Amino acid sequence: MAVRLSRAERREQTRQDLISAAEASFVSRGFHASSVDEVAERAGYTKGAVYSNFASKEDLFFAVYERRVERVLTEVVPGLRQAGAEGAFDWLATSTIERRDRDDGWLAVFFEFWAHVLRHPELRERFAAIHARFLEPLAEGVRLLAEDRGLALPDDLEASQVVLAWNAMEIGLGLERLTQPQAVDGALARRMGWLLLDAVVGRAEPSTCNNGPRQDRRTR
Numbered sequence: 217m218a219v220r221l222s223r224a225e226r227r228e229q230t231r232q233d234l235i236s237a238a239e240a241s242f243v244s245r246g247f248h249a250s251s252v253d254e255v256a257e258r259a260g261y262t263k264g265a266v267y268s269n270f271a272s273k274e275d276l277f278f279a280v281y282e283r284r285v286e287r288v289l290t291e292v293v294p295g296l297r298q299a300g301a302e303g304a305f306d307w308l309a310t311s312t313i314e315r316r317d318r319d320d321g322w323l324a325v326f327f328e329f330w331a332h333v334l335r336h337p338e339l340r341e342r343f344a345a346i347h348a349r350f351l352e353p354l355a356e357g358v359r360l361l362a363e364d365r366g367l368a369l370p371d372d373l374e375a376s377q378v379v380l381a382w383n384a385m386e387i388g389l390g391l392e393r394l395t396q397p398q399a400v401d402g403a404l405a406r407r408m409g410w411l412l413l414d415a416v417v418g419r420a421e422p423s424t425c426n427n428g429p430r431q432d433r434r435t436r
Contacts, residue, residue, distance in 0.1 A: 230265060233261070234265070234266055235279045235283055237259035238279070239280045241258055247329050247332060250273070274339060278343070282346055284322075289349070301357045305382075305413060308386070309402075309406045309410075320394060323391070330343070357379075358378045358413070361413065362375075369416070373416065389405050
């Protein structure tokens with residue numbers, strides 16, 4: 217017997233269907249090449265249904281991005297915390313590169329939308345907020361990495377700044393791989409990621425709350 221959904225549940229189902237259709241369209245065709253009409257058709261709804269749930273095509277993309285970040289936070293981050301800071305950064309540095317075809321479409325449209333945001337200042341705050349939410353667990357990872365090594369970050373450097381630099385490099389490698397797949401692999405992403413992290417954490421001041429010997433892990 218089919219379960220009868222409430223009005224609110226039906227509305228949420230419609231919204232999720234539209235987000236899934238938008239993601240499929242953006243990933244396969246790109247942000248600018250996709251249209252609201254195409255998203256509606258893919259989802260099996262009218263164009264009016266799209267605009268009753270989303271203010272614009274940009275709003276649709278933000279919904280896609282927010283859902284992807286939420287999935288990482290709820291499905292991936294707990295496992296990374298169990299793996300420990302070093303294991304987490306190892307996995308993060310190599311996973312995007314090694315997923316290749318599965319995420320190429322998303323990477324391409326992500327970069328496309330990022331450029332679109334730069335030309336539309338009114339979109340920057342929301343984009344930055346979603347992006348920052350994704351980076352929060354990584355900042356926690358930097359602090360745990362320093363703690364594991366018995367070190368403390370320099371007073372003039374925040375964990376969030378370290379993560380911004382680390383993520384920018386990894387995103388850059390992902391961009392290069394889209395056009396030069398033979399030049400960028402998981403080993404390179406991992407090596408470059410650790411060169412940056414070790415340059416910061418490996419040179420940090422010894423933590424005052426840990427009197428154990430300093431462990432040097434800069435050779436990788």
